[in-house]
Amino acid sequence: MYGRKVKLRFLFVVVILITLVLSVFLVLKSLEENVVYFQSPSEINTSSELDKKKIRVGGMVKKDSISITANEIKFIITDFKNEINVTYTGAVPNLFEEEKGVVAEGFLKDRNYFSATKILAKHDENYMPPEVKAAMGEK
Amino acid sequence: MLYSVIGYYSLILGLCFSLILIFFSVRNFKNSKLLDTKILSFTFLQFFFVVISFLSLVLSFIFSDFSNETVFNNSHTTKPLFYKIAGTWGNHEGSLLLWLFVLTLFILIFLLRSKNQPTKYKILTLVFQQIIIIGFFVFLLKTSNPFNFLFPAPEEGLGLNPILQDPALAIHPPILYLGYVGSSIIFSSSLAATSLNLITKSWATHIKKWVLISWIFLTLGILLGSIWAYYELGWGGFWFWDPVENVSLMPWLALTTLLHCILVLEKKLILTSWVIILSISTFTLSMCGTFLVRSGILNSVHTFANDPERGLFILIFLFSLIFLSLFIFFFFHKTNKDTSASFFWLSKETSIIINNWFMMYFLSVVLIGTVYPIFLDVLSSQKISVGAPFYHKLIIPFLIPFLLMMAIGPKLKWIKSNLEDKIYLIILLAISILLSFLIVKNFDTNFLLNTILISSALYLFLITLRDFFIRKNNNISQNIAHFGFSLLIVSILFNNLFSTEIITNLKVGETFKSENTKIVFEGLNQRKEKNYQSIIGNFSIQNSKGKIENMLPELRIYNQPNIVTSEADIKTTLISDKFIVINLVQSKDYFNIRYQVKPFMIWIWFSVVLISFGGLISFIKKKV
Numbered sequence: 001m002y003g004r005k006v007k008l009r010f011l012f013v014v015v016i017l018i019t020l021v022l023s024v025f026l027v028l029k030s031l032e033e034n035v036v037y038f039q040s041p042s043e044i045n046t047s048s049e050l051d052k053k054k055i056r057v058g059g060m061v062k063k064d065s066i067s068i069t070a071n072e073i074k075f076i077i078t079d080f081k082n083e084i085n086v087t088y089t090g091a092v093p094n095l096f097e098e099e100k101g102v103v104a105e106g107f108l109k110d111r112n113y114f115s116a117t118k119i120l121a122k123h124d125e126n127y128m129p130p131e132v133k134a135a136m137g138e139k
Numbered sequence: 140m141l142y143s144v145i146g147y148y149s150l151i152l153g154l155c156f157s158l159i160l161i162f163f164s165v166r167n168f169k170n171s172k173l174l175d176t177k178i179l180s181f182t183f184l185q186f187f188f189v190v191i192s193f194l195s196l197v198l199s200f201i202f203s204d205f206s207n208e209t210v211f212n213n214s215h216t217t218k219p220l221f222y223k224i225a226g227t228w229g230n231h232e233g234s235l236l237l238w239l240f241v242l243t244l245f246i247l248i249f250l251l252r253s254k255n256q257p258t259k260y261k262i263l264t265l266v267f268q269q270i271i272i273i274g275f276f277v278f279l280l281k282t283s284n285p286f287n288f289l290f291p292a293p294e295e296g297l298g299l300n301p302i303l304q305d306p307a308l309a310i311h312p313p314i315l316y317l318g319y320v321g322s323s324i325i326f327s328s329s330l331a332a333t334s335l336n337l338i339t340k341s342w343a344t345h346i347k348k349w350v351l352i353s354w355i356f357l358t359l360g361i362l363l364g365s366i367w368a369y370y371e372l373g374w375g376g377f378w379f380w381d382p383v384e385n386v387s388l389m390p391w392l393a394l395t396t397l398l399h400c401i402l403v404l405e406k407k408l409i410l411t412s413w414v415i416i417l418s419i420s421t422f423t424l425s426m427c428g429t430f431l432v433r434s435g436i437l438n439s440v441h442t443f444a445n446d447p448e449r450g451l452f453i454l455i456f457l458f459s460l461i462f463l464s465l466f467i468f469f470f471f472h473k474t475n476k477d478t479s480a481s482f483f484w485l486s487k488e489t490s491i492i493i494n495n496w497f498m499m500y501f502l503s504v505v506l507i508g509t510v511y512p513i514f515l516d517v518l519s520s521q522k523i524s525v526g527a528p529f530y531h532k533l534i535i536p537f538l539i540p541f542l543l544m545m546a547i548g549p550k551l552k553w554i555k556s557n558l559e560d561k562i563y564l565i566i567l568l569a570i571s572i573l574l575s576f577l578i579v580k581n582f583d584t585n586f587l588l589n590t591i592l593i594s595s596a597l598y599l600f601l602i603t604l605r606d607f608f609i610r611k612n613n614n615i616s617q618n619i620a621h622f623g624f625s626l627l628i629v630s631i632l633f634n635n636l637f638s639t640e641i642i643t644n645l646k647v648g649e650t651f652k653s654e655n656t657k658i659v660f661e662g663l664n665q666r667k668e669k670n671y672q673s674i675i676g677n678f679s680i681q682n683s684k685g686k687i688e689n690m691l692p693e694l695r696i697y698n699q700p701n702i703v704t705s706e707a708d709i710k711t712t713l714i715s716d717k718f719i720v721i722n723l724v725q726s727k728d729y730f731n732i733r734y735q736v737k738p739f740m741i742w743i744w745f746s747v748v749l750i751s752f753g754g755l756i757s758f759i760k761k762k763v
Contacts, residue, residue, distance in 0.1 A: 023500050026533060027507055034529035038522035056524065068729045070644050090642050091373070091733040092722055094703050 036105060041082040050108050057084060057114055058103040066098055077102060077114075088116040140292075143207045146195035147286040149188040153243070154276040156185035157269045164262045164269075175258065178265060179250055185272075186243040193227075193240045196285050200227050206292035209233060209285045215298035215699045217670040225309030226299045231449070232285035234312055238429070239275045241313075241320040242268070249324050249349075256345060263331035264324075270463075271323055274456045282449045298699035301671070307367040315360030315387065319425040321353025322390060325397070326422035329415050330464055334471045338415070343405035350401055351758040354394050358751040361387050366744060373705045373720035375640065375735045377743060380527045385509045386428035392502040393421040398754075399491050407488060412472060413495075419464045426457050431509075490548030497541040504533045535592065542595040542628065545621060546602045549614070567605070571597035582636060593632055599625035616760065620753025626746035630739040638737045644729040651732075655683035658734060671697040673706075676721045676730065692721045716740035 038056045039047070057077055065076035073088045075098075086104055096102060096119060106116035160181050196209070200223045205211045213230045214223055228237045246268045253261060279285070302308075328346055332338050364387065369377045378384060397417040400410050430453040508525040515521050547564065575593035579586060603622035641658065643651045651658040661677040674694040681687045693706040707720040715738040722731040 019496060019500075023503065027504060030529055030532045031507070031511060031525070034532065035523045035525055038524070056522075066724060068644055068724050068731075070649075070729075073644065073724060073731070091375075091720070092724060092731050094373075094705055094722060096722075096724065 038103075040079045041077055041084045042079055044084060044108065045082040045111060050110065052107075054105065054107060054117075056103055056105045056120075057086070057116075058101070059083075061096070061098050061100060061102050063098050077104065084114050085112055086114045086116050088119060090116075090118065092119050140204065140206045140288075142195035142199045142202075142204060143286040143288065146192040146199070147284070149192035149195070150276065150280060150286075153185050153188040153192065153239075154273065154280070156181055156188065157273045157276060160185070161266055161269050161273075164266050168259070168262060178262065182243075182247050182250055182265070186247045189236075189240050189243045193236055196233060196236060197224060197227050200224060203296065204292075205294070205296050206289055207285075208287035208289050211289055211293055211296045213299050214296040215670065216295060217699065218299060218304070219669065221306075222299060222304045222309065225303075228312045229299055229303045229309075232279070232283045234316070235275065235279050235283055236285050237313060237316055238320060239272065239279060241316050242272050242275060242323060245320055245324050246272070246327075249328075252348075253345060257335070257337065260328075260331050260335055260337055263334060264327045267327035267330050268323065271327070271460070274460075278449075278452055278456065282452055295699070298670075298697070300700070301695065301697040301702045301704045302371055304697075305367060305371055307363050308371070311360060311363040311367060314356055314363060318353045318355075318357025318360050318394075319390065319428065321349060321356060322394060322418075322422045322425050324349050325353065325418045326464070329418035330467050333415055334467055336471070336473055338404075338411045340405055340408055343401050343414075347398075347401050347405060348758060350394065350398050351754050354391075354398055355751045355754040355758065357387070357391050357394060358747060358754070361391060362744065362747045362751075369740075370707050370709055371704070373707050373722070373733065375707075375718055375720070375733060375737070377740070380508070380525075380530045382509050383432055385505050386424075386431050389502055389505055389509075390421050390424040390428060392498055392505070393417055393424055396495050396498040396502075397421055400495065403488050403491055409488065410492075412468075415468055415472060419461070419468070423457065423461055423464075426453070426460070430454060430457060487548065487551045490544050490551055494541060494544050494548065497537055497544070500537060501534055504530065535588075538628070539591055539595045542599045542625070545624070546595075546599040549606075549617060549621065550602075563605070564602070567601045568594075568598055571595075571601055579636075589632075589636065593629070596625055596628040596632055600629055616753045616755075616757035618753070619756060620750050623746045623749030623753060626742060626749065630742040630746060633739050634737055634743065638735060641734045642732070644724070644731050646728045646730070656734070657681040658732070660730070660732075670699065671695045674723075678719060678732075680717070680719070680734065688717065690717065690719045692719045694721060694723060711741055713741065714738060 036054050036056055037051070038058060039051070041057065041059055044050075044057070059077040059079040062076040062078045062083060065074075067074045071089055073092065075086055075088075076083050077086055078084075086106075088104065088106075103120040104114065104116040105118040105120065106114060108114055160178065163177065163181070196207075198204075199207045199210050200214055201220065203210065203214055203216050203223070205214075209230060209232045213226050213233075218226070227233045246265060249264065249268075250261060325346060328349070329338075332342050332346075361384075364384070365377045368374070368379070368384075397414065400414045400417060403410050404414050430450060508529055512523050512525060515523055550564070572590070572594045575590050575597055579589045579593060582589075599621070603618055603625055606618050607622070639655075641651065641653060641656060643658070645651060645658070645660045647660055647663055649660050651660075657680070659679045659681075661679055664675045664677065666673045666675065672695070674696070676692050676694075678690045678692070679687050680690055688710060690708045690710065692708040695704045695706060696702075697704065703723070705720045705722055707718055709719075710717040715736055718733075718735040718737060720733050724731050
């Protein structure tokens, strides 16, 4: 039938195909599980169902809304239409300030309460995260 | 003012030389005997003008010439001289000029260093390189001219983003770009060699030097960026799977794969098409990196405000380069049929090929994680982000076979071999499993996975360590690099497993107490520097053994632009780093405090230095 070389090459191609399919499958599956969606306070307010998974919320930190105790920081994220209360335990970035853009990652408790696990840093005072910009643009 | 004019016209002259060079090369390609000296002098002149242009931008920065828009946007008179100079490439326009500078420098060195290569090959490489150079010239002049005038000239500049005012980040871009741009030579040269059907063992030996040099710089460049992120961002880590970090990792993965394939090609003249594809993709990924970072498309916490319209140009340029290279690859590349025959499954080349697969897999994971959010945003305007769990989940399980292959692979011989000294291999494996079992036992983490992971990393560690002492025919550079890699993985694993963190908010005078640690916020000191004011927190930290350490994290309030940055205080020992960073929240009395104990941090840095040192030795040593 076929020579040894052809068989070997055939085997090679099959192995490559299998690994390819397998890795595509793995990647897609874990993308599905580990992707974090971004929502604005308005989207959360109007959504029919609350997201159980980890999400990101972005907008402005409302004026005079930051309050801080020994183990908790509370503040309000607003997109000037709707707002959401955030409680957070953890480190804050340098540019976390009232009336500045912010992105918080964490879990929704209900429509008005968000428990953040991470607050994202920015490097530039002129820079506004694109999501926040988009969320603000809708006002 | 004067510098801007000189700089601008030097750029145009440099572009002219590109066109002249291409014109001459194409016209005299057939009878290329006379061309050598002429081409060399033109290339030198081009390099000279780019240097002039670059220097005039540097001088504009040094003398704070605010009639230059780039200087105005990124500098300030109160900035220290060092950061005035570093500010030259701390911005979009300047960093592109730096790209161009390195591009012309490298092609000049290439021509000088490859005297004994065929002339046609040299000329063709030059032509491809000039195509890239022209692209950058046009990009620079059309969309991001570093020499735009401002009239009337402002009194004072806007200042450089303070987090960039840091020694590690000042030299990070040039080092990284040396790596990126080095891959352009590999790209041009492999295209030239393909068109002339010159992919031979001697070509492999010749291009290996370039692969090594860009690999060394890329490795060091990534290291510098990582060190900077560790102490300046105050996130208490060294790698965050942030898109901007990922785009530098991707060319590194491709380049590392290429390095190994070149070695196979040099010995055996197989994998030729694979080498070409890798050369093309390394450079493409480097370009992509620049494109993604500079166009503002990436949704990254590292992103700096910039102009998305520039992205379109790079994108078009990038696609025409890819198209050109694929065209050449498919139409000119001929595979040598007779050489692919002698393959045996248990040989060095098989193990290299298998590890290539893993590298390509890691590369695709990083690539997908980085670009998928962009595509989804374009297609459905849904905003998502892909974080560390995605990468960890997909990469960590495959690290185990990867490490094992890396341990056993170099023990094999070319073509056909039996494993030598099997007993040692098995004994070492048993030792590493036992060791990691003992280490992981005391911690209630994911037991099985961690044991296997640490075993395989330790296995590689022990094997490479042993190789330093026993092998006669020692490939010392490979040994050092692989040893460094195993040290890196071992340190990262221990670092991840055994790091501890305390985050709390404290007022001055308050004390935080946990089981093992007592943190006392003793007081605040203030200091005034030339361009910032600093607030220094005074902490005394007592660990479980009762040893008290004083730590002084700092907050810097820069005056122009008005930004607060945190300077972490880090106490480094051979075993672990103690890391503390503070932050003031909205001028309330509370300070946000993050305190971490991170084991083996210094070994992570050291191992990466070792890895590139391995490359350096291979670069220096004469052919064995």
